[in-house]
Amino acid sequence: MTHFRNDMENHDFFDTNIVCSIVIYEWANELSIIDFKHIFDWISQLVGTAPDSIQLAESEAKYKSYKWKYFEKNNVINRREWDLIAYHWFRNIETKSGIRVYCVASTRSFRRLGIYIDEAAVVDVIGVMKQISRTIIEKVEPIYGYGAMQSYLDGPLEYARGINVTTYYSHENIFSQADVDTRERISAFGSEFRKNKRRLNEKLRDVEVINYISAGHLAGIVDGMTLEDWIISGNRGTLNKEGEATWVWRIPDEHERSQIRTDLIRSGLLVVTI
Numbered sequence: 412m413t414h415f416r417n418d419m420e421n422h423d424f425f426d427t428n429i430v431c432s433i434v435i436y437e438w439a440n441e442l443s444i445i446d447f448k449h450i451f452d453w454i455s456q457l458v459g460t461a462p463d464s465i466q467l468a469e470s471e472a473k474y475k476s477y478k479w480k481y482f483e484k485n486n487v488i489n490r491r492e493w494d495l496i497a498y499h500w501f502r503n504i505e506t507k508s509g510i511r512v513y514c515v516a517s518t519r520s521f522r523r524l525g526i527y528i529d530e531a532a533v534v535d536v537i538g539v540m541k542q543i544s545r546t547i548i549e550k551v552e553p554i555y556g557y558g559a560m561q562s563y564l565d566g567p568l569e570y571a572r573g574i575n576v577t578t579y580y581s582h583e584n585i586f587s588q589a590d591v592d593t594r595e596r597i598s599a600f601g602s603e604f605r606k607n608k609r610r611l612n613e614k615l616r617d618v619e620v621i622n623y624i625s626a627g628h629l630a631g632i633v634d635g636m637t638l639e640d641w642i643i644s645g646n647r648g649t650l651n652k653e654g655e656a657t658w659v660w661r662i663p664d665e666h667e668r669s670q671i672r673t674d675l676i677r678s679g680l681l682v683v684t685i
Contacts, residue, residue: 465497
């Protein structure tokens with residue numbers, strides 16, 4: 412089924428649009444860049460169109476960009492031992508900027524898998540993200556990650572890397588800045604992460620709408636109980652085992668997430684303690 416909205420024009424992509432994200436930091440399966448390419452190819456088929464650009468890197472600082480047809484025809488993926496691959500569907504083809512859909516996987520430097528889809532890019536973005544989530548659980552077996560819905564203005568890609576988008580003036584003349592506590596948590600995570608103090612097989616980065624967690628997290632202690640028992644006994648969102656190594660903890664209520672964050676900070680189960 413084709414989900415991509417080819418009738419969308421550049422002016423349909425506002426900076427206030429919601430971007431749905433799935434970001435995985437730790438996974439159980441041994442996956443190469445070519446394995447991630449296969450997953451991104453499947454996402455291309457799911458949304459119904461090839462990406463506008465492919466980015467490859469041997470390190471985070473040395474990107475090479477290719478048009479899709481050249482990338483496929485010349486077997487670029489097998490030329491080198493790449494550390495990063497990204498599929499990019501532009502918001503604005505003329506300026507080659509912004510994201511409609513963006514998929515990125517890095518296997519060494521700042522290891523992560525990220526899928527980002529603007530709400531205007533596809534028909535039924537929630538349904539598409541659910542399909543992607545099921546496939547990622549099956550193919551990747553997340554140990555830790557999150558799912559979120561964030562404004563394009565707030566910089567979902569930067570958030571995943573622990574980089575603050577503190578000020579931003581859009582063409583709509585909107586100023587955006589996260590609250591002080593959120594900015595401090597983002598910066599603290601980025602600092603910890605770049606020092607390779609990940610610990611994400613046992614601790615959460617933060618408390619998100621969707622949290623992909625595993626046995627190491629569920630064994631953590633909160634108020635004298637395991638995290639698993641604490642979640643279930645207090646009706647703190649919903650917890651379901653959805654993969655061989657993966658549990659999905661969903662907490663849709665923002666107020667509930669705020670209280671859970673406070674409790675997990677107190678119990679030492681978050682990577683940052685702000």
